[in-house]
Amino acid sequence: MRGCCPGAPTFKGFLLIENLIEIKGARHAYQTASGPLPVLDGLDVAVPAGTFAAVVGPSGCGKSTLTKLVAGLMKPDEGEVWLHGERVTGPRKTVGMAFQNPVLLEWRSILDNVILPLEIVAPKMPTKDRTARAMELLEMVGLAGFENKRPSELSGGMRQRASLCRSIVHKPEVLILDEPFGALDAFTREDLWQTMRDLRAAEPFTAVLITHDLRESVFLGDQVIVLSGRPARTQYVMDVDLPADRTLDVLFTPPAAEMLHTLRDQIKIAQGRADEGGV
Amino acid sequence: MLRKIITPVLAILIFLGLWELLVWANGWPNYKMASPSDLPPAFWKYKELFLLMGWQTLWRTVVGLLLAVIVGTLIGMIIGFSKLARDALYPLLVGFNAIPKATLVPVISLIFIGQHDFNTILMAFMISFFPIAVSVGIGLSTLEPEYRDILRALGASRFTIFRKIALPKTLPEFFGALKVSATLAFIGTNLVEIVSPHGRGLGALFKSGETNGDYPLMFAVLIALAVLGIVLYYAVIFLERTFAGWADREGT
Numbered sequence: 001m002r003g004c005c006p007g008a009p010t011f012k013g014f015l016l017i018e019n020l021i022e023i024k025g026a027r028h029a030y031q032t033a034s035g036p037l038p039v040l041d042g043l044d045v046a047v048p049a050g051t052f053a054a055v056v057g058p059s060g061c062g063k064s065t066l067t068k069l070v071a072g073l074m075k076p077d078e079g080e081v082w083l084h085g086e087r088v089t090g091p092r093k094t095v096g097m098a099f100q101n102p103v104l105l106e107w108r109s110i111l112d113n114v115i116l117p118l119e120i121v122a123p124k125m126p127t128k129d130r131t132a133r134a135m136e137l138l139e140m141v142g143l144a145g146f147e148n149k150r151p152s153e154l155s156g157g158m159r160q161r162a163s164l165c166r167s168i169v170h171k172p173e174v175l176i177l178d179e180p181f182g183a184l185d186a187f188t189r190e191d192l193w194q195t196m197r198d199l200r201a202a203e204p205f206t207a208v209l210i211t212h213d214l215r216e217s218v219f220l221g222d223q224v225i226v227l228s229g230r231p232a233r234t235q236y237v238m239d240v241d242l243p244a245d246r247t248l249d250v251l252f253t254p255p256a257a258e259m260l261h262t263l264r265d266q267i268k269i270a271q272g273r274a275d276e277g278g279v
Numbered sequence: 280m281l282r283k284i285i286t287p288v289l290a291i292l293i294f295l296g297l298w299e300l301l302v303w304a305n306g307w308p309n310y311k312m313a314s315p316s317d318l319p320p321a322f323w324k325y326k327e328l329f330l331l332m333g334w335q336t337l338w339r340t341v342v343g344l345l346l347a348v349i350v351g352t353l354i355g356m357i358i359g360f361s362k363l364a365r366d367a368l369y370p371l372l373v374g375f376n377a378i379p380k381a382t383l384v385p386v387i388s389l390i391f392i393g394q395h396d397f398n399t400i401l402m403a404f405m406i407s408f409f410p411i412a413v414s415v416g417i418g419l420s421t422l423e424p425e426y427r428d429i430l431r432a433l434g435a436s437r438f439t440i441f442r443k444i445a446l447p448k449t450l451p452e453f454f455g456a457l458k459v460s461a462t463l464a465f466i467g468t469n470l471v472e473i474v475s476p477h478g479r480g481l482g483a484l485f486k487s488g489e490t491n492g493d494y495p496l497m498f499a500v501l502i503a504l505a506v507l508g509i510v511l512y513y514a515v516i517f518l519e520r521t522f523a524g525w526a527d528r529e530g531t
Contacts (some may be wrong), residue, residue, distance in 0.1 A: 021308045029518075042442070071428070071432040072432070072433060073428060073432060089429060091432050091433060091434040092433075092434060093433050093434055094312070095432050096432075097428060097429060097432050099425045099428075101423065103423065103425045103426050103429060105426075105444065106525055106526065107450075107523075107526075115431070116430075116443070117429075117430075120430060120433045120434075120435045120439065121433055121441070128499040131419065151512055152526065166429070170433075174422070176432075272513055
């Protein structure tokens with residue numbers, strides 16, 4: 001492993017870094033025509049290696065800004081972003097991203113869309129190996145047999161599955177998901193949650209998921225981070241104490257209901273509506 | 280496939296029939312309006328000139344159009360990627376495009392006196408680069424940020440992002456503009472050939488028909504120009520099918 005952190009504890013030759021992703025006290029303001037617009041004001045996020053962090057918060061609170069910080073696409077005005085014990089100063093090849101819009105390239109087949117990141121990250125990798133890796137993922141998400149189709153020939157849910165494959169094809173350390181299931185219908189969305197859970201078990205990434213769906217955050221997350229309204233700060237962090245191989249049924253158990261209720265209250269606080277009556 | 284050919288051919292025949300009928304019904308003489316039946320003799324009489332001058336018009340138009348593609352794409356890239364350049368260049372481009380190009384023929388004929396081939400190509404270029412520049416510019420500036428970010432997050436260079444994503448994504452808009460530009464370039468070429476004739480190109484043949492009162496010849500030139508225009512248009516369609524056929528979602 002990298003010699004980044006002298007004296008850091010190791011285990012079987014691997015560095016034991018407690019948090020693979022760490023954001024400390026991030027503050028940021030966008031410069032607009034009508035003056036600076038603060039979006040982040042004291043953002044703290046810590047995601048242990050191999051875990052899944054769901055981030056929820058009111059609309060427009062700066063959740064997408066958070067993804068850009070982790071991806072190294074922008075730097076905060078103040079505060080620090082660390083990935084794998086290294087200060088983030090720019091984009092890095094160990095990041096994968098998927099968005100609400102699957103942004104597949106219409107002139108490429110599904111297979112070639114999934115391969116795209118490998119062309120950047122591993123330009124010398126033989127075509128045979130690239131294809132094998134992409135096919136492995138496509139099979140895992142149930143798209144075997146669709147690899148030669150064009151994106152427009154697939155349904156919205158299938159496109160999003162292909163987009164997920166593309167985001168992890170290069171085995172990124174960090175997977176950033178910016179509301180990838182937001183535009184899907186409820187049943188397709190639940191299917192995709194299960195696909196995501198299975199991918200998580202098979203692939204080694206650490207994930208940050210931005211979402212508006214509290215059930216999604218509880219089903220997929222090891223922790224749920226609630227951001228306050230704009231400018232965003234970390235308002236509440238909840239550990240999701242449910243088994244890793246959870247099924248959708250878990251959402252209908254009392255512990256999950258309890259968590260959802262707590263999160264709902266936190267969102268109301270974030271929206272500045274805490275003193276209103278029943279949910 | 281057969282239907283795809285028969286339908287337009289039939290439409291052309293009907294058009295020629297109606298034209299013939301119009302001239303016949305009104306009893307117009309040749310010097311008022313030639314009828315389609317007057318054209319084959321005119322073509323046959325001047326067949327060498329049609330081949331020679333048609334070729335002169337065609338190659339100068341194609342060279343002007345190629346120049347428009349290169350310069351138009353470059354300008355499009357500049358205004359597509361830089362907001363500053365967009366703000367600075369748009370009024371200039373629109374203003375230049377608004378100038379009737381006929382007024383520029385004497386200007387360039389004076390600047391580059393005697394350089395007839397060059398002047399003709401220059402005019403074909405000037406009249407046809409604008410749609411290409413605008414469409415490439417719009418195609419690039421409206422690229423959704425997510426498309427960029429999937430590669431930018433991996434540390435891909437701007438050039439890689441342009442080559443792998445922005446360029447292919449802009450191709451449908453580019454070919455849409457190229458179809459407009461191809462016909463515009465013909466107008467540019469003929470403008471110079473008619474306004475400032477040097478005995479070259481179909482425009483000069485048209486002019487000589489006018490001078491000699493040979494009206495069937497003038498109409499024959501117009502038809503020849505239309506045929507060249509159609510040929511170039513379908514050449515562009517062929518390129519579009521080859522390079523941006525994916526954008527055609529017919530049947531899906």
